Ligand SMILES: CSC[C@@H](O)[C@@H](O)C(=O)COP(=O)(O)O
């Protein structure tokens with residue numbers, strides 16, 4: 001059985017290997033008893049080491065580890081404080097999430113995809129599910145306020161022109177949500193290309 005550090009590192013390496021964390025983009029965290037474990041800022045996510053994971057308290061203060069936490073650590077902290085069910089937050093910068101979040105500032109609807117069933121609470125392809133989009137901001141208090149205003153967002157949301165935040169009650173379910181949402185976004189992007 002993997003410990004939480006190894007499980008999170010494994011998820012990050014996997015996401016980076018899919019091309020979803022280019023040029024140091026993306027940040028990744030998991031809830032712990034003391035707060036949350038999060039990636040240090042500015043690291044190449046394809047070569048992350050154990051010492052690149054910092055332990056923060058629920059308000060984002062680093063309590064173990066060296067270096068600066070992710071520039072978006074405050075948003076991760078706000079998410080863990082907002083909803084006790086969130087156990088993991090995986091943030092990526094794929095081409096599909098970046099392009100589609102710019103084209104659909106009011107959110108992206110998925111309908112008719114079998115893959116929707118990988119998203120918690122969804123039992124049929126026939127439903128329509130909305131992936132919310134919030135405006136981007138460099139100020140994390142402002143970004144967190146936009147996310148809070150749109151709550152609940154059970155499995156993730158997009159930040160316009162920026163990327164995807166996938167959520168889950170643990171690392172495994174968050175990985176599933178990340179992969180399913182990226183798959184659905186790739187399908188929608190492909191369909192939009194054909195319609196153009
Ligand atoms: C390479 S631009 C991406 C950053 O501005 C940010 O959005 C990001 O995802 C990574 O920041 P980081 O501070 O490394 O966690």
Ligand SMILES: [Zn+2]
Pocket residue numbers: 025026027072091093162163
């Ligand atoms: Zn980012």
